Amino acid sequence: MKNIFDKPYAPVEHMIKKLKDKKLVITDENTVVKFLNDFGYNRLINGYKRPFVQKNIDNLEVFSAGVTIDDLYSLYVFDSQFREVFLANVLQIDSHLGTLLGNLVAQNYNVNSHKDNDPKNPCPQIPSYLSSKYYQNTRYARSTLDHIRKKILNSTKENPTAYYRNNKNHVPPWILVQNIPFGTLIRFYKIQKDIIKNTVVTSFLPCNINNVNELSNTKQLFLQATEILRNFRNTAAHSSPMYLKNVTLDNVISKKTLFKYLGKNIFPVGDSKKYLSDNKLYIALLSLILLAGDVGHRKFILSRLRELDDAYKESDDYRNNYLLYLEYANLPIDYVQRLTIASEHLYKLEKDGNNFILNESIHQMETVYTLKNSAVFHATCDCSRLKNRCNPPISLPEQEAISKGLRKCKNCF
Numbered sequence: 001m002k003n004i005f006d007k008p009y010a011p012v013e014h015m016i017k018k019l020k021d022k023k024l025v026i027t028d029e030n031t032v033v034k035f036l037n038d039f040g041y042n043r044l045i046n047g048y049k050r051p052f053v054q055k056n057i058d059n060l061e062v063f064s065a066g067v068t069i070d071d072l073y074s075l076y077v078f079d080s081q082f083r084e085v086f087l088a089n090v091l092q093i094d095s096h097l098g099t100l101l102g103n104l105v106a107q108n109y110n111v112n113s114h115k116d117n118d119p120k121n122p123c124p125q126i127p128s129y130l131s132s133k134y135y136q137n138t139r140y141a142r143s144t145l146d147h148i149r150k151k152i153l154n155s156t157k158e159n160p161t162a163y164y165r166n167n168k169n170h171v172p173p174w175i176l177v178q179n180i181p182f183g184t185l186i187r188f189y190k191i192q193k194d195i196i197k198n199t200v201v202t203s204f205l206p207c208n209i210n211n212v213n214e215l216s217n218t219k220q221l222f223l224q225a226t227e228i229l230r231n232f233r234n235t236a237a238h239s240s241p242m243y244l245k246n247v248t249l250d251n252v253i254s255k256k257t258l259f260k261y262l263g264k265n266i267f268p269v270g271d272s273k274k275y276l277s278d279n280k281l282y283i284a285l286l287s288l289i290l291l292a293g294d295v296g297h298r299k300f301i302l303s304r305l306r307e308l309d310d311a312y313k314e315s316d317d318y319r320n321n322y323l324l325y326l327e328y329a330n331l332p333i334d335y336v337q338r339l340t341i342a343s344e345h346l347y348k349l350e351k352d353g354n355n356f357i358l359n360e361s362i363h364q365m366e367t368v369y370t371l372k373n374s375a376v377f378h379a380t381c382d383c384s385r386l387k388n389r390c391n392p393p394i395s396l397p398e399q400e401a402i403s404k405g406l407r408k409c410k411n412c413f
Contacts, residue, residue: 148180302339379413
Protein backbone atom coordinates (compact mmCIF):
# COMPACT_ATOMS: atom_id res chain seq x y z
CA MET A 1 0.00 0.00 0.00
CA LYS A 2 1.25 3.45 -0.86
CA ASN A 3 2.48 5.34 2.19
CA ILE A 4 0.29 8.37 2.87
CA PHE A 5 2.52 9.93 5.54
CA ASP A 6 5.19 12.55 4.81
CA LYS A 7 7.71 11.00 7.19
CA PRO A 8 7.32 7.22 7.42
CA TYR A 9 9.69 5.23 9.60
CA ALA A 10 13.06 4.69 7.93
CA PRO A 11 15.49 1.92 8.95
CA VAL A 12 19.02 2.95 9.82
CA GLU A 13 20.33 1.53 6.53
CA HIS A 14 18.10 4.02 4.69
CA MET A 15 19.48 6.85 6.82
CA ILE A 16 23.08 5.87 6.03
CA LYS A 17 22.31 5.84 2.31
CA LYS A 18 20.73 9.28 2.66
CA LEU A 19 23.87 10.58 4.39
CA LYS A 20 26.10 9.11 1.67
CA ASP A 21 23.94 10.76 -0.98
CA LYS A 22 24.51 14.03 0.87
CA LYS A 23 28.31 13.42 0.63
CA LEU A 24 28.96 12.76 4.32
CA VAL A 25 32.26 10.87 4.60
CA ILE A 26 31.56 7.46 6.17
CA THR A 27 34.56 5.21 6.84
CA ASP A 28 33.02 3.08 9.57
CA GLU A 29 29.32 2.32 9.19
CA ASN A 30 29.17 0.69 12.64
CA THR A 31 30.06 4.02 14.25
CA VAL A 32 27.37 5.81 12.26
CA VAL A 33 24.80 3.15 13.18
CA LYS A 34 25.64 3.58 16.88
CA PHE A 35 25.34 7.38 16.70
CA LEU A 36 22.00 7.19 14.89
CA ASN A 37 20.62 4.61 17.30
CA ASP A 38 21.84 6.55 20.35
CA PHE A 39 20.85 10.08 19.33
CA GLY A 40 18.52 9.83 16.33
CA TYR A 41 18.84 11.32 12.86
CA ASN A 42 16.80 14.42 13.59
CA ARG A 43 18.60 15.35 16.81
CA LEU A 44 22.16 14.64 15.68
CA ILE A 45 22.16 15.24 11.93
CA ASN A 46 19.50 17.92 11.49
CA GLY A 47 20.42 19.58 14.77
CA TYR A 48 24.15 19.97 14.11
CA LYS A 49 24.63 19.95 10.33
CA ARG A 50 24.22 23.73 9.88
CA PRO A 51 27.94 24.67 9.91
CA PHE A 52 28.89 21.76 7.65
CA VAL A 53 26.44 21.92 4.72
CA GLN A 54 26.20 23.89 1.50
CA LYS A 55 24.12 23.91 -1.69
CA ASN A 56 25.43 22.07 -4.76
CA ILE A 57 24.91 23.14 -8.39
CA ASP A 58 21.46 21.53 -8.34
CA ASN A 59 20.59 23.59 -5.25
CA LEU A 60 20.51 20.44 -3.11
CA GLU A 61 21.93 20.34 0.39
CA VAL A 62 25.21 18.41 0.68
CA PHE A 63 27.98 18.21 3.25
CA SER A 64 31.19 20.12 2.64
CA ALA A 65 34.23 18.11 1.56
CA GLY A 66 35.73 15.89 4.25
CA VAL A 67 32.92 16.24 6.82
CA THR A 68 32.34 13.13 8.95
CA ILE A 69 29.75 12.21 11.54
CA ASP A 70 32.44 12.86 14.19
CA ASP A 71 32.28 16.54 13.21
CA LEU A 72 28.55 16.67 13.88
CA TYR A 73 28.95 14.72 17.10
CA SER A 74 31.61 17.14 18.36
CA LEU A 75 29.09 20.01 18.08
CA TYR A 76 26.57 17.87 19.93
CA VAL A 77 29.12 17.38 22.73
CA PHE A 78 29.86 21.12 22.99
CA ASP A 79 26.14 21.85 23.05
CA SER A 80 25.57 19.25 25.77
CA GLN A 81 28.15 20.94 27.97
CA PHE A 82 26.48 24.34 27.66
CA ARG A 83 23.14 22.61 28.23
CA GLU A 84 24.37 21.28 31.57
CA VAL A 85 25.46 24.77 32.64
CA PHE A 86 21.93 26.11 32.07
CA LEU A 87 20.03 23.20 33.58
CA ALA A 88 22.09 23.33 36.77
CA ASN A 89 22.25 27.08 37.28
CA VAL A 90 18.90 28.43 36.10
CA LEU A 91 17.43 26.15 38.77
CA GLN A 92 19.04 28.28 41.48
CA ILE A 93 17.65 31.49 39.96
CA ASP A 94 14.25 29.78 39.75
CA SER A 95 14.49 28.89 43.46
CA HIS A 96 15.59 32.41 44.42
CA LEU A 97 12.69 34.02 42.55
CA GLY A 98 10.17 31.58 44.01
CA THR A 99 11.40 32.10 47.57
CA LEU A 100 11.18 35.88 47.22
CA LEU A 101 7.66 35.80 45.76
CA GLY A 102 6.38 33.30 48.34
CA ASN A 103 7.66 35.29 51.28
CA LEU A 104 6.61 38.69 49.90
CA VAL A 105 3.07 37.53 49.11
CA ALA A 106 2.74 36.16 52.65
CA GLN A 107 4.15 39.33 54.22
CA ASN A 108 2.07 41.77 52.16
CA TYR A 109 -1.19 39.83 51.83
CA ASN A 110 -1.83 36.73 53.94
CA VAL A 111 -1.43 32.94 53.97
CA ASN A 112 -5.00 31.86 53.17
CA SER A 113 -5.03 29.75 49.99
CA HIS A 114 -8.80 29.07 49.94
CA LYS A 115 -11.54 30.82 48.01
CA ASP A 116 -14.19 32.61 50.09
CA ASN A 117 -16.85 29.97 49.39
CA ASP A 118 -14.60 26.97 49.98
CA PRO A 119 -16.12 24.87 52.84
CA LYS A 120 -12.57 24.02 53.93
CA ASN A 121 -11.69 27.68 54.37
CA PRO A 122 -10.70 28.16 58.05
CA CYS A 123 -11.30 31.92 57.89
CA PRO A 124 -13.56 33.13 55.04
CA GLN A 125 -13.22 36.72 56.27
CA ILE A 126 -9.62 36.78 55.02
CA PRO A 127 -9.37 36.85 51.19
CA SER A 128 -7.13 34.29 49.51
CA TYR A 129 -3.64 35.49 48.68
CA LEU A 130 -4.55 34.41 45.12
CA SER A 131 -7.49 36.82 45.08
CA SER A 132 -7.36 39.15 42.06
CA LYS A 133 -7.76 42.15 44.39
CA TYR A 134 -4.05 41.92 45.29
CA TYR A 135 -2.73 41.91 41.73
CA GLN A 136 -2.82 43.97 38.56
CA ASN A 137 -6.34 44.41 37.24
CA THR A 138 -5.79 42.73 33.87
CA ARG A 139 -7.12 39.69 32.04
CA TYR A 140 -3.57 38.33 31.96
CA ALA A 141 -3.37 38.54 35.77
CA ARG A 142 -6.69 36.78 36.26
CA SER A 143 -5.71 34.08 33.79
CA THR A 144 -2.39 33.53 35.58
CA LEU A 145 -4.04 33.29 39.01
CA ASP A 146 -6.65 30.89 37.65
CA HIS A 147 -3.92 28.71 36.14
CA ILE A 148 -1.93 28.62 39.41
CA ARG A 149 -5.01 27.69 41.44
CA LYS A 150 -6.36 25.02 39.07
CA LYS A 151 -3.16 23.42 37.76
CA ILE A 152 -0.91 23.68 40.83
CA LEU A 153 -2.69 24.50 44.09
CA ASN A 154 -5.67 22.19 43.50
CA SER A 155 -4.16 19.53 41.25
CA THR A 156 -0.45 18.92 41.66
CA LYS A 157 0.56 15.54 43.05
CA GLU A 158 4.02 16.86 43.90
CA ASN A 159 5.16 17.71 47.41
CA PRO A 160 5.28 19.94 49.37
CA THR A 161 2.07 21.48 47.94
CA ALA A 162 0.23 18.13 47.74
CA TYR A 163 1.20 17.28 51.33
CA TYR A 164 -0.04 20.62 52.68
CA ARG A 165 -3.26 20.39 50.67
CA ASN A 166 -4.02 16.94 52.08
CA ASN A 167 -2.73 17.32 55.64
CA LYS A 168 -2.97 21.02 56.62
CA ASN A 169 -5.82 23.52 56.58
CA HIS A 170 -4.12 25.77 53.98
CA VAL A 171 -1.16 25.93 51.58
CA PRO A 172 1.07 28.93 52.45
CA PRO A 173 2.49 30.87 49.47
CA TRP A 174 6.10 29.94 50.35
CA ILE A 175 5.05 26.30 49.99
CA LEU A 176 3.03 26.76 46.78
CA VAL A 177 5.87 28.49 44.91
CA GLN A 178 8.05 25.39 45.32
CA ASN A 179 5.82 23.60 42.80
CA ILE A 180 5.34 26.48 40.37
CA PRO A 181 7.43 26.04 37.17
CA PHE A 182 9.91 28.79 36.26
CA GLY A 183 7.82 30.09 33.36
CA THR A 184 4.73 30.38 35.57
CA LEU A 185 6.81 32.04 38.31
CA ILE A 186 7.79 34.70 35.79
CA ARG A 187 4.11 35.19 34.96
CA PHE A 188 3.37 35.43 38.71
CA TYR A 189 6.05 38.11 39.04
CA LYS A 190 4.66 40.06 36.07
CA ILE A 191 1.21 40.44 37.64
CA GLN A 192 2.50 41.73 40.98
CA LYS A 193 2.06 45.34 42.00
CA ASP A 194 5.12 47.56 42.19
CA ILE A 195 5.66 47.14 45.93
CA ILE A 196 6.57 43.48 45.38
CA LYS A 197 8.21 43.87 41.97
CA ASN A 198 10.57 46.51 43.34
CA THR A 199 11.65 44.32 46.23
CA VAL A 200 12.23 41.32 43.97
CA VAL A 201 14.36 43.24 41.48
CA THR A 202 16.46 44.98 44.11
CA SER A 203 17.06 41.59 45.76
CA PHE A 204 18.65 40.37 42.52
CA LEU A 205 20.41 43.56 41.42
CA PRO A 206 21.98 46.51 43.30
CA CYS A 207 19.57 49.24 42.23
CA ASN A 208 18.61 52.52 43.87
CA ILE A 209 14.91 52.04 44.61
CA ASN A 210 14.40 55.80 45.00
CA ASN A 211 15.48 56.61 41.44
CA VAL A 212 12.40 56.09 39.30
CA ASN A 213 14.20 55.88 35.94
CA GLU A 214 16.89 53.52 37.18
CA LEU A 215 14.34 51.28 38.84
CA SER A 216 12.17 51.18 35.72
CA ASN A 217 15.14 50.34 33.48
CA THR A 218 16.39 47.68 35.88
CA LYS A 219 12.95 46.07 36.12
CA GLN A 220 12.79 45.86 32.34
CA LEU A 221 16.27 44.31 32.16
CA PHE A 222 15.35 41.82 34.90
CA LEU A 223 12.23 40.73 33.03
CA GLN A 224 14.13 40.40 29.74
CA ALA A 225 16.89 38.36 31.39
CA THR A 226 14.41 35.98 33.05
CA GLU A 227 12.59 35.50 29.75
CA ILE A 228 15.83 34.67 27.97
CA LEU A 229 16.83 32.22 30.70
CA ARG A 230 13.39 30.58 30.61
CA ASN A 231 13.71 30.02 26.87
CA PHE A 232 17.23 28.63 27.06
CA ARG A 233 16.39 26.43 30.05
CA ASN A 234 13.47 24.97 28.09
CA THR A 235 15.70 24.43 25.06
CA ALA A 236 18.23 22.64 27.26
CA ALA A 237 15.56 20.52 28.95
CA HIS A 238 14.32 19.27 25.57
CA SER A 239 17.86 18.61 24.29
CA SER A 240 17.35 20.99 21.39
CA PRO A 241 20.39 22.74 19.86
CA MET A 242 21.56 25.55 22.13
CA TYR A 243 23.91 27.08 19.58
CA LEU A 244 21.08 27.94 17.16
CA LYS A 245 18.66 29.28 19.79
CA ASN A 246 17.70 32.93 19.79
CA VAL A 247 14.98 34.63 21.82
CA THR A 248 12.66 37.29 20.43
CA LEU A 249 11.82 40.02 22.94
CA ASP A 250 9.27 42.83 22.69
CA ASN A 251 12.10 45.37 23.08
CA VAL A 252 15.83 45.27 22.50
CA ILE A 253 17.84 45.05 25.72
CA SER A 254 19.15 48.46 26.72
CA LYS A 255 22.89 48.57 26.16
CA LYS A 256 23.19 51.42 28.65
CA THR A 257 21.48 49.48 31.46
CA LEU A 258 23.40 46.30 30.67
CA PHE A 259 26.69 48.23 30.74
CA LYS A 260 25.79 49.67 34.15
CA TYR A 261 25.59 46.22 35.67
CA LEU A 262 28.12 44.22 33.66
CA GLY A 263 30.54 46.88 32.39
CA LYS A 264 31.53 48.01 28.91
CA ASN A 265 33.85 45.12 28.12
CA ILE A 266 31.15 42.50 27.62
CA PHE A 267 31.17 43.04 23.84
CA PRO A 268 34.03 43.45 21.39
CA VAL A 269 34.29 47.10 20.32
CA GLY A 270 31.58 48.06 17.85
CA ASP A 271 29.80 44.70 18.09
CA SER A 272 27.13 45.37 20.73
CA LYS A 273 24.34 45.62 18.14
CA LYS A 274 25.35 42.27 16.68
CA TYR A 275 24.87 40.54 20.03
CA LEU A 276 21.85 42.47 21.30
CA SER A 277 19.88 42.03 18.08
CA ASP A 278 19.50 38.24 18.28
CA ASN A 279 19.70 37.23 21.99
CA LYS A 280 21.64 34.05 21.30
CA LEU A 281 23.79 31.96 23.64
CA TYR A 282 26.15 34.77 24.72
CA ILE A 283 23.28 37.01 25.84
CA ALA A 284 21.85 34.03 27.73
CA LEU A 285 25.19 33.54 29.51
CA LEU A 286 25.30 37.25 30.38
CA SER A 287 21.77 36.90 31.78
CA LEU A 288 22.94 33.95 33.85
CA ILE A 289 25.79 36.00 35.33
CA LEU A 290 23.48 38.98 35.85
CA LEU A 291 20.88 37.07 37.89
CA ALA A 292 23.09 34.48 39.60
CA GLY A 293 22.46 36.33 42.85
CA ASP A 294 25.84 36.17 44.55
CA VAL A 295 29.52 36.08 43.76
CA GLY A 296 29.88 32.45 44.84
CA HIS A 297 27.29 31.25 42.34
CA ARG A 298 28.89 33.32 39.59
CA LYS A 299 32.31 31.86 40.36
CA PHE A 300 30.85 28.36 40.10
CA ILE A 301 29.32 29.16 36.69
CA LEU A 302 32.57 30.69 35.46
CA SER A 303 34.62 27.73 36.68
CA ARG A 304 32.43 25.35 34.66
CA LEU A 305 32.71 27.52 31.56
CA ARG A 306 36.47 27.91 32.00
CA GLU A 307 36.83 24.14 32.34
CA LEU A 308 34.79 23.68 29.16
CA ASP A 309 36.80 26.27 27.23
CA ASP A 310 40.19 24.98 28.44
CA ALA A 311 39.37 21.46 27.25
CA TYR A 312 39.59 22.63 23.64
CA LYS A 313 42.69 24.83 23.73
CA GLU A 314 44.93 22.37 21.88
CA SER A 315 45.10 22.72 18.11
CA ASP A 316 43.22 19.73 16.68
CA ASP A 317 39.96 18.84 14.95
CA TYR A 318 38.01 19.39 18.16
CA ARG A 319 39.53 22.86 18.53
CA ASN A 320 38.56 23.77 14.97
CA ASN A 321 35.01 22.55 15.46
CA TYR A 322 34.80 24.33 18.84
CA LEU A 323 35.71 27.61 17.16
CA LEU A 324 33.07 26.88 14.52
CA TYR A 325 30.54 26.25 17.30
CA LEU A 326 31.41 29.60 18.94
CA GLU A 327 30.93 31.35 15.62
CA TYR A 328 27.47 29.91 15.00
CA ALA A 329 26.43 30.42 18.63
CA ASN A 330 27.56 34.07 18.35
CA LEU A 331 29.96 33.63 21.28
CA PRO A 332 33.10 35.79 21.39
CA ILE A 333 36.23 33.65 21.28
CA ASP A 334 37.23 35.16 24.65
CA TYR A 335 33.74 34.80 26.16
CA VAL A 336 34.99 33.35 29.47
CA GLN A 337 37.30 36.32 30.06
CA ARG A 338 34.55 38.79 29.21
CA LEU A 339 32.06 37.06 31.53
CA THR A 340 34.68 37.07 34.29
CA ILE A 341 35.22 40.82 33.90
CA ALA A 342 31.43 41.31 33.92
CA SER A 343 31.14 39.34 37.17
CA GLU A 344 33.89 41.44 38.78
CA HIS A 345 32.12 44.63 37.69
CA LEU A 346 28.83 43.44 39.20
CA TYR A 347 30.59 42.48 42.43
CA LYS A 348 31.87 46.07 42.80
CA LEU A 349 28.28 47.27 42.65
CA GLU A 350 27.04 44.64 45.09
CA LYS A 351 29.62 45.59 47.72
CA ASP A 352 27.74 48.82 48.31
CA GLY A 353 24.40 47.00 48.41
CA ASN A 354 21.21 49.02 48.46
CA ASN A 355 23.08 52.27 49.15
CA PHE A 356 24.73 52.25 45.75
CA ILE A 357 23.19 54.77 43.38
CA LEU A 358 23.20 53.74 39.73
CA ASN A 359 23.47 57.11 38.03
CA GLU A 360 26.37 59.20 36.81
CA SER A 361 28.37 58.34 39.93
CA ILE A 362 28.65 54.77 38.64
CA HIS A 363 31.44 55.95 36.37
CA GLN A 364 33.55 56.63 39.44
CA MET A 365 33.69 52.88 40.12
CA GLU A 366 34.02 51.61 36.55
CA THR A 367 37.29 50.11 35.44
CA VAL A 368 39.14 51.99 32.70
CA TYR A 369 42.44 51.35 30.93
CA THR A 370 45.54 53.35 30.16
CA LEU A 371 49.15 52.88 29.11
CA LYS A 372 52.25 53.72 31.08
CA ASN A 373 53.07 57.45 30.78
CA SER A 374 49.88 58.03 28.73
CA ALA A 375 47.67 61.09 29.28
CA VAL A 376 44.54 59.27 28.08
CA PHE A 377 42.31 56.56 29.56
CA HIS A 378 40.03 54.16 27.66
CA ALA A 379 36.58 52.68 28.34
CA THR A 380 37.58 49.24 27.07
CA CYS A 381 40.77 47.24 26.74
CA ASP A 382 39.68 46.47 23.15
CA CYS A 383 40.03 50.09 22.01
CA SER A 384 41.94 50.19 18.73
CA ARG A 385 44.32 52.78 20.19
CA LEU A 386 45.50 50.22 22.73
CA LYS A 387 46.26 47.60 20.10
CA ASN A 388 49.75 46.64 18.95
CA ARG A 389 51.47 48.36 21.87
CA CYS A 390 54.60 46.94 23.46
CA ASN A 391 53.22 47.20 27.00
CA PRO A 392 49.86 45.78 28.12
CA PRO A 393 47.17 48.26 29.25
CA ILE A 394 46.91 49.11 32.94
CA SER A 395 43.47 48.91 34.61
CA LEU A 396 42.36 51.41 37.27
CA PRO A 397 39.13 52.95 38.60
CA GLU A 398 37.81 55.79 36.44
CA GLN A 399 37.78 58.20 39.38
CA GLU A 400 41.47 57.51 39.97
CA ALA A 401 42.23 58.16 36.30
CA ILE A 402 40.35 61.48 36.47
CA SER A 403 42.13 62.46 39.69
CA LYS A 404 45.46 61.88 37.92
CA GLY A 405 44.45 64.33 35.21
CA LEU A 406 43.99 61.72 32.46
CA ARG A 407 41.62 62.52 29.60
CA LYS A 408 38.92 60.29 28.10
CA CYS A 409 39.75 58.62 24.80
CA LYS A 410 37.59 60.17 22.07
CA ASN A 411 37.60 56.88 20.17
CA CYS A 412 35.93 54.62 22.75
CA PHE A 413 33.95 56.99 24.99
